[in-house]
Every structure is written in C-alpha cells, then in structure tokens.
Amino acid sequence: MKEESTKTKNKYLMAWYFLTIIIFYGVFKFGFPVIWMKIMGRDTLLPTPSTLMAWYMIMVVVCITVYITTSDLKIKCFVSLLVNNKSNSVLQSIIRIVILVIFPLWIGWMTFSSTSSSVASPTELRIQHPTLPQKFESLVNPFRHESEEKQLIAIEEGKILFQQNCRPCHGSKADGEGPWSNTFRLKPANFRDPGTIGTIVENYPVWRIQKGGPGLPDEATPWDSTMPPWEPDFTEDQIWKIIMGEYVTADVSPREPEVLHE
Amino acid sequence: MILRMQCLGCLKRFINKKLIIIKEYSMKEKIKIMKFLTVFIIGAVICYGNIASAKLPENQEAITAGKKVYTRHCWPCHGVDGAGDGPAAEILEPRPRNFVSALFKLRTTTTGNLPIDEDLFKTITNGMPGSAMPAFGTLLNEDERWQVIYYIKTLSDYFADKSLDPYNSKITIGSPPVVTQDVIQKGRTAYEKAECFKCHGDQGKGNGDSASELTDQEGYRLLPRNLTKGWKYRGGTSLTDIYTRFTTGMDGTPMPSFIDNLTDDERWNLAAYVKSLIKERDLTGNMLKGLKVEEELPVDAESPLWELAEALEVPMAGQIIWKPRWLIPSVDTMVVQCLFNDDEIAFKLTYDDRFKDVEHDEGSLLPISDTAYPILQSEDPEFDPHFTLNEYILRDSVAIQFPQNPVEGTEKPHFMWGYGNDPVYLLKWNSDAQEQGNNPVFEMNAKGHKKPPKEQETASQAVGKGIFTDGQWSVVIKRKLVTEEKSDTQFSTGTFIPVSFQAWDGSNSEIGSRMSLSTWNYLILEGTMPISVYIYTAIFVIAAALLEWLFTCRSKKSKE
Numbered sequence: 001m002k003e004e005s006t007k008t009k010n011k012y013l014m015a016w017y018f019l020t021i022i023i024f025y026g027v028f029k030f031g032f033p034v035i036w037m038k039i040m041g042r043d044t045l046l047p048t049p050s051t052l053m054a055w056y057m058i059m060v061v062v063c064i065t066v067y068i069t070t071s072d073l074k075i076k077c078f079v080s081l082l083v084n085n086k087s088n089s090v091l092q093s094i095i096r097i098v099i100l101v102i103f104p105l106w107i108g109w110m111t112f113s114s115t116s117s118s119v120a121s122p123t124e125l126r127i128q129h130p131t132l133p134q135k136f137e138s139l140v141n142p143f144r145h146e147s148e149e150k151q152l153i154a155i156e157e158g159k160i161l162f163q164q165n166c167r168p169c170h171g172s173k174a175d176g177e178g179p180w181s182n183t184f185r186l187k188p189a190n191f192r193d194p195g196t197i198g199t200i201v202e203n204y205p206v207w208r209i210q211k212g213g214p215g216l217p218d219e220a221t222p223w224d225s226t227m228p229p230w231e232p233d234f235t236e237d238q239i240w241k242i243i244m245g246e247y248v249t250a251d252v253s254p255r256e257p258e259v260l261h262e
Numbered sequence: 263m264i265l266r267m268q269c270l271g272c273l274k275r276f277i278n279k280k281l282i283i284i285k286e287y288s289m290k291e292k293i294k295i296m297k298f299l300t301v302f303i304i305g306a307v308i309c310y311g312n313i314a315s316a317k318l319p320e321n322q323e324a325i326t327a328g329k330k331v332y333t334r335h336c337w338p339c340h341g342v343d344g345a346g347d348g349p350a351a352e353i354l355e356p357r358p359r360n361f362v363s364a365l366f367k368l369r370t371t372t373t374g375n376l377p378i379d380e381d382l383f384k385t386i387t388n389g390m391p392g393s394a395m396p397a398f399g400t401l402l403n404e405d406e407r408w409q410v411i412y413y414i415k416t417l418s419d420y421f422a423d424k425s426l427d428p429y430n431s432k433i434t435i436g437s438p439p440v441v442t443q444d445v446i447q448k449g450r451t452a453y454e455k456a457e458c459f460k461c462h463g464d465q466g467k468g469n470g471d472s473a474s475e476l477t478d479q480e481g482y483r484l485l486p487r488n489l490t491k492g493w494k495y496r497g498g499t500s501l502t503d504i505y506t507r508f509t510t511g512m513d514g515t516p517m518p519s520f521i522d523n524l525t526d527d528e529r530w531n532l533a534a535y536v537k538s539l540i541k542e543r544d545l546t547g548n549m550l551k552g553l554k555v556e557e558e559l560p561v562d563a564e565s566p567l568w569e570l571a572e573a574l575e576v577p578m579a580g581q582i583i584w585k586p587r588w589l590i591p592s593v594d595t596m597v598v599q600c601l602f603n604d605d606e607i608a609f610k611l612t613y614d615d616r617f618k619d620v621e622h623d624e625g626s627l628l629p630i631s632d633t634a635y636p637i638l639q640s641e642d643p644e645f646d647p648h649f650t651l652n653e654y655i656l657r658d659s660v661a662i663q664f665p666q667n668p669v670e671g672t673e674k675p676h677f678m679w680g681y682g683n684d685p686v687y688l689l690k691w692n693s694d695a696q697e698q699g700n701n702p703v704f705e706m707n708a709k710g711h712k713k714p715p716k717e718q719e720t721a722s723q724a725v726g727k728g729i730f731t732d733g734q735w736s737v738v739i740k741r742k743l744v745t746e747e748k749s750d751t752q753f754s755t756g757t758f759i760p761v762s763f764q765a766w767d768g769s770n771s772e773i774g775s776r777m778s779l780s781t782w783n784y785l786i787l788e789g790t791m792p793i794s795v796y797i798y799t800a801i802f803v804i805a806a807a808l809l810e811w812l813f814t815c816r817s818k819k820s821k822e
Binding site for chain 2: 079080082083100103104105107108110111112115159160163164167168169171172173175177179180182183184185186212213214218221222223224226228232233
C-alpha cells in the first residue's frame, strides 16, 4: 500500500528532526564564524552573537515543526519512533531508547543549572522613571519665552556643557555609550532610546540632573546609579541649557506636558 | 488512576487544539509560510554581513555637506577650525587630533605621510578605543562619513598639496600568515631584536625603562600601550591592524615605524606575537564566589591555593561622581578572588600598574579645588598637570569596600563611600606602609563622600601583602570572618554581601577621591549547595519521564 510505504520511509522522522536541529546549531555556532571571517577577509573568527543565535535557532525549530505538522501522517510518523512496536528494527529501538533517556536527563540538567545559578544572583528590579517630586513639577523652561536666536545660543552652550561633563558616561553622541559606560553595572541612560528622556517632560531631567543618582527614591536603586548630582556645579539656568542641548544632541524631543491646569 | 485519565485527557485536548490551528491552513499557505521563513532567514544572514559599498566622489557638494556633519558632531572636541582645541578638548587625554597640523596615528602610508581616505574612513567608523574618539559607524551613514572626511581634508594645507598625495606612499600589505606557536616564538625574537621592550616592557605591560619619559608631539604625557589590553588599541586588534601600526608608526607619538628595521616576515611574526599577548576580559559577571578551603589562608599572593579560587573581573572607572572628578584613572580592570575557611577570609586583588610607587609624601599638593574637572593644581605656574609629578610622591593603594551594616534585600549604601545613614567599611592596603615594614592593611569607615574614610581607632586586625612583578600588583588582604568591632562588616556563608573596589596609582597622581572605583558587585561565601536544588532536579526528571510514558501510552492506544 502506498500509505504503508511512506510510513516506513519516514519512520526516523523524529530522529531526523533532532539531528537537523543539532546540525543547524553546529553550523551557526561553529560554521558561521569561519564563513564570515573568510567573506569579510578578517583574520579573527566572527562569533555569532548570542541573541542572533537564539533567533536562528527559533527560526529553525519553527520551520521544521511547521514542516512536520503539515499532515497527520507526518505527525504519526513523527511519534511512531517513540512507540514500542514489534515490527521495529534494532536501530529504531536504540534511537527510541536514546531519545527517551536523554529527554529527562536534559530537563534535569536544565533545572539543575538554572536553580543552582538562581542561587547566584539576586534579581534587582528598578524603576527608571519614578514620580517627579512635587517641587520640580511646576518648573518652566525660562528659555522657551526667549527669542529664537537666544534659544539657539542657549542650546549651543548646553551642547558644550553636555560634551564637557556628561560625555564620559552618556557618550558624545548621547547614545549611552561613553567610554566608561561599560564599567558600570547599571549602564548610563541612552538618550537616543525613545524610552528615556523622550518619554518624560522637560522638567523631569532638571530633577535628575540636580539630584543625580543619590536623589532617587529606593525603588529606583539610588545606590547603583552612577549619575552624579550636579546641583553644586551648575545654576538652574545652566541646567536648562544642558537639557536643551541634550535633547538636540540626542535627536529627540521631550514629551509635551499634559494639560496641567484646568 | 482517575488522575492519570484526566492528565491524558488534557494532553489529548492540548494536542488536538494545536493540530487544529495548523490544519486550518491549506497546503499552499503552509508552503507560503515556509518560503517566507526561508527568505527571512537568508535575509537576516545577509544583513549580518556588513557589505561595504562604493566611495562617494569628492566634490564641492560633498565638502559642503561634510561641513554640516562636522559642525554637528565633531567640533566640540576637534575645534571649529579643526585645531584640536574644541571646548571639550581641555579635559581629554589623549587630546583630540589637530587636523591643521595633520599628524595622524592610524595610516596605511609610510611614516611622515598623510593618511589615505580609506584610513580616515576606518577611524571614523570604528572610533579609537581607549580614547574619547567615538565610533560613528552606527550614527553616520557611509556617505556622511565620506563627506566629513572630505571636509576635514580642507582644514589643512597639506592635503591640498599634490606632491604629498598619500596614495603614492601606501605600504603594501600582504596576507597574514597562519599563526602557529612557532610563528609566535619567532615574533618574540623580533620583539627583542627591535627593542620594543624599551618602551612596552618585557611582557608588553607598557612599563619599559623609557616608558615614563615619553610625550607626544605637543608635549603631553603619553604612555606606551599596555599591549595586553586589547580594548585600548586605537587601531584595532586584528593581525593586519597590528602589523600596520608598527610598520607605519604612529605619527605625532614616540611609537616609531619599523619598516626598515625588520623584514616583512619578521613583522608578521611580530604581529602574531603582539596579538598573543592580548588578554580578553569578561565583564559580564558580578558575583565573587568565595571558595571554602581547610588550610590556613595564604597571605602570599603566589600561593598555589589561589589557583583554585574562581576569579571575577571587575571594570573600574575614574571617580567622576563628586568633585574633584578624575578623568584619567590608571587602573581599569581588577581581577579578584576570595578564599575562606571556618575562621578567616582572604581576598586577592590583581591589577596592571606600570610603575611601582612605594613612597609617600604629599608635599605641596593643593587641597581639593572647586572647578568641575580639576586635573592637577599647583602654585607653580610652570607646573604641567599632565607631566610634571615631582612636587609630591604618592603611593599605590587598593581598597575593598563593603556596607558596614547587613543589607536588606538589594538595598545598599551609595557605592562612593556611602551616605550618612548607610556607612561603609573599607579594607585598604597601602604600599608605603608595607615598604616601611608596618602592617599595610588599614580598617576604615566612611559616611559619605564629603569626608575621606577614617581609620578605626583600634589597631587593625587585618593583615596583607602586595607583590609587584613586571607591571602588575597582586595584593592579598586577610581578616577574621567575624570580629568584635561594631563598625566592621561581618561575613557569613550563604548571604549576598555587596562589595566594590577602589584603586590609587601614585605615579598617576591619584590620592583621596582622585581614584578609580567600581560599582557594587556581590560576594557570596558558598556553603554547601542547598538540598532544594537536588530535589527540584529530581522532581523535574521524574516529571519528564512520566510525561514520556503517558505520551507513548497514548500514541500506542491511538494506534490500536
């Protein structure tokens, strides 16, 4: 019978399934670095980044799972390897036993490594934007009422102050990649990321710049923030300039305040 | 039995549901999905390989556009006229390049010549690691990068001079050899033949005999590279990059060109040797695991016991949180290990430091200044903060910092010497005390950055010893796990104790809050592995086996 023949053909479908995953893993993990090294003419291996690796593997698993579930027959063939059948060949039985044994062991190993390392790191939750203290809520940018020209001058001055003082951490491009950004466990904010100064009103940075990390409430882990308090260094006007320069350097604009007084 | 049936039912329903979802697509659609996914993967792979495109033509339009890019991104450092004197330049070491005098470090042209456009393109794309020069590869597209290059070339007369066309003085770079142990060995011979060690030191730590006297073209202090630190190579760490650097030399610095002293083969071997010196650093961990041993804890950093303890690499930055800020710290990585037994705890701190400074005399060092970034101050108007260090002699020291009181949850004192209510405890080792034969380890407490840490009144119970070998300090600090003193941190197994590190390099004029420091990491003294880990593992293995069994039973049944 036709059905019978396809069935025997695909008896090892499950074995192929796992083999394919393993082979692809090998190619991405060990093959790609060499291939890219050759293509790009480098003399060092270019290891696949772990996030990319995860994506590749997800794609592979999804693809072959989709393939396997394209027909009922394939699914049947897929599980058939696991079922003890009198008609099974020795090889099938061996593969079957190997899969049956390896699966629980693999699960066990995963649990072991995750529980034994979760002993290892206390999770630190952190709120990036705690509520703005009342005192700062009603502040208004004094330069917003000035002439266009004066505003431009203020922005230029602010940019300079930013480069002089904030660059080592936040980076000269305001992308959070200053030369020292990697030396802190809590990375300096990336102002180009829409999730930082792009989502807050203009007053908010005044507070953050004046009071720095130490001024944060406990839920924002002030003890880990390297953000210095700049109150002793700059007048409020200078801080407004820095903020305007900062937004321009980062190519984002502050969130418009909601209708405040009604 | 009933439970089993229910489980089976659940599984069945679950599987059926899954199948239905997929069954809803027709065969054609499924093929479509698969095709799409394949294309997606191939697309991702191609995007990953960053394929270079052609160079933009050099014309007036490009130069005008380049000026815009320059005034947007480059002038704060390189200056309006490109003289390397922008408003941020003052506080940078090394200084931004002066495009007018046009001495470039990263070239593929022979020494004394201008760089070709492609060299500048590479610099602007990758930045210059270890300096303030940022990588613009992600921010500017390729056209913008070419445009700004054409613009900075107009800032200097040299580029206009046709007789200086850099394309005529390009070096030829062959293909790199296959690196073997033999090649590296030959490279070492070339290293000695070319006397690289005079500046870079025997093991490449940048501590050669003439290392402390070097300056750049403009007279600023310039230390030879510590060749073991790959993250400080301005021009990249591939074999070809390294080969190019010492073949062409780095103009404006004492780093010479070796094109005439060494043959091509020798230079490739040397590049392989230099590359073999590079140590990777892994800054992902934040957990210092103490290892329990039965033996007496060693004060000697060379004791073989230390080889057993796991090491944590801690990144260090200059202290720029509070005034006076310090932008040019010397220590950038500290390797820490921890051993303990029933009674005591010991830490070993290893870090690179070019020069051994064991004397201390604060002399005419001025008190803390109020400017935002004081580099160094002196009453002497001739005093050059970047170079002259003869007014005072400062020692090397390191400190380990813990919260003084047990912490709750993840709450800690501020990592820079704590706050009023959350004091910290420091174990500080001073090289000058060791040199004089005194106990070099001091127990200190601090309550905020305003007052420097204060020595405890009772004599220090901690001991320690530092060993200096070829550009590296290895310092061991040892103490009782539990003490009587109220203002000491007490150590116990199984709890997370926040820990951070501080270092002062005397010849880099570091003292007080002019130091390098790290943020908080965790110390854990491991007791035995908690039993729960094994129990969980067992439960999961059994559950997985059970699942398999149910699955095979079900499939069998459905077959029958």
